[in-house]
Amino acid sequence: MPQAVGVIQTLGFPPILAAADAMVKGGRVTLVYFDLAERSEFVVAIRGPISEVRPAVEAGLKAAESCHGGNVVSHYIVPNPPENVVAVLPIAYTAKVERFRS
Template identity: 75%
Template sequence: MSQQHAVGVIQTLGFPAVLAASDAMLKAGRVTLVYFDKGESGTFVIAIRGPISEVRPSMEAGLKAAENTFGGKVTTHYTVPNPPDNVVAVLPIDYTEEVEQFRF
């Protein structure tokens, strides 16, 4: 990848909150959803990638949407401006063939 892209991660309690967060994040900026997984005790995790100037407003929109969802609760969130290549290689946050078609 020629340009480093930021990573934004949100973990919610309940599926409706993570769905609302995902929807808001993708509509708020030119970002790509690169990861989704179910955690324990009803938590869900999503990760987005894109330029930091796009990830920051997308994260704000996602957090707001998740918290405004009935019963929704954000359990944790984090943004990494420019993850090192070795972190991208090990963690499931890289652009895969599956999501490459949706990449900006």
């Protein structure tokens, strides 16, 4: 099944928490990455089937923007990322997140 990666970056922690919550509830996706980007910006990445990542990211964007003070800095969806991208960037299914895959 074709996989995709969805990423949302926000200013501040509450919007990224709201986005992550909405994304994992909005589709059969797995949260694979979270980190502090820069200047109080946070980033979260999910993976799953393309048909599940798109609505999950949309739900995450809506949740982040509706959060008090929510400011989405950036977002992007990568359908079918090549193996070399998955190998280099921190978006692989790791043992830590594998138990949460549906």
